[in-house]
Amino acid sequence: xxxxxxxxxxxxxxxxxxxxxxCVYETRDTTYYLFWYKQPPSGELVFLIRRNSFDEQNEISGxxxxxxxxxxxxxxxxxxxxxxxDSAVYFCALSEFNTDKLIFGTxxxxxxxx
Amino acid sequence: NAGVTQTPKFRILKIGQSMTLQCxxxxxxxxxxxxxxxxxxxxxxxxYSVGAGITDKGEVPNGYNVSRSTTEDFPLRLELAAPSQTxxxxxxxxxxxxxxxxxxxxxxxLSIL
Numbered sequence: 713x714x715x716x717x718x719x720x721x722x723x724x725x726x727x728x729x730x731x732x733x734x735c736v737y738e739t740r741d742t743t744y745y746l747f748w749y750k751q752p753p754s755g756e757l758v759f760l761i762r763r764n765s766f767d768e769q770n771e772i773s774g775x776x777x778x779x780x781x782x783x784x785x786x787x788x789x790x791x792x793x794x795x796x797x798d799s800a801v802y803f804c805a806l807s808e809f810n811t812d813k814l815i816f817g818t819x820x821x822x823x824x825x826x
Numbered sequence: 827n828a829g830v831t832q833t834p835k836f837r838i839l840k841i842g843q844s845m846t847l848q849c850x851x852x853x854x855x856x857x858x859x860x861x862x863x864x865x866x867x868x869x870x871x872x873x874y875s876v877g878a879g880i881t882d883k884g885e886v887p888n889g890y891n892v893s894r895s896t897t898e899d900f901p902l903r904l905e906l907a908a909p910s911q912t913x914x915x916x917x918x919x920x921x922x923x924x925x926x927x928x929x930x931x932x933x934x935x936l937s938i939l
Contacts, residue, residue: 716868745925757869757916757930764925803868810924812857812876813884816868 714739716806718817725794726825733789733820735804741765743809746780746787751801751819763787794824828852832917832931839907839938847902847934849917855929856922858900859884860892862913863933869916875900907938 715738725731737746748760761771763780771778775792791798801821805814833848856877861869871884875894889911891903904911914935918928
C-alpha cells in the first residue's frame with residue numbers, strides 16, 4: 713500500500729535559518745513519482761517539484777533544494793536562509809506510475825518569524 | 827490565464843440540504859480530481875475523471891456524486907449534507923501524460939450545520 717509520512721507537524725524558525733522538511737514514503741512499485749506542494753495562508757496549493765523514482769539527483773532551485781534517497785525512501789525538502797514568505801503548510805505526495813492519483817502526507821506547517 | 831476555477835469560495839449548508847460545487851478548467855486537461863482537506867490532514871481523493879464521460883471513485887467517495895459531460899467542467903454534488911462533510915474542497919486538473927503535476931483551484935470552504 714502507498715503511504716506518505718511527514719512526521720514533523722509544525723516547525724518554527726527565525727528568518728535566515730535553514731530548515732529541512734522530512735518526507736518518508738512507502739510503495740511497492742518500482743516506478744513512482746514524488747511531489748512537493750506549498751499551501752500558503754491564503755489556502756491555494758502551489759506545485760513546487762516533481763521527481764521520478766529513477767532520478768536520484770538532488771535538485772536546487774534558488775533557496776529550495778530537494779534530497780531524494782531511495783535507500784531510505786525519503787524525499788526531503790530544505791529551505792536555505794528562510795524568509796517570512798516561506799511560512800506555509802508543505803505537503804509531500806506520491807503517485808505510482810500511470811495512476812495519477814496523489815497520496816498526500818499530512819503536511820508540515822512552517823512558521824518563519826522575523 | 828484562469829487555470830482551475832472553483833465556485834463558490836464559501837458556503838454554509840444545513841444538514842440534509844444538497845448543493846453542487848462547481849469546477850472548470852481552461853487548460854484543456856483531460857484529468858480532473860476532487861479532494862477534501864480536513865483540519866490538520868492532507869488531501870484525500872473523492873472522485874476523479876480521466877476524460878469526458880468517465881469518472882471513478884477515489885478514497886472517500888461516500889456521500890458525493892460527480893459527472894463529466896465536458897472536458898472543462900467537473901462538478902461535485904452533495905445530495906444530503908452531513909456534518910462530517912464539513913471540509914475544504916479542492917478541484918485539480920492535469921494533462922494526459924502520466925503523473926504530471928496537478929493544478930489546483932483555490933478551494934471551497936464548506937460548513938454543514
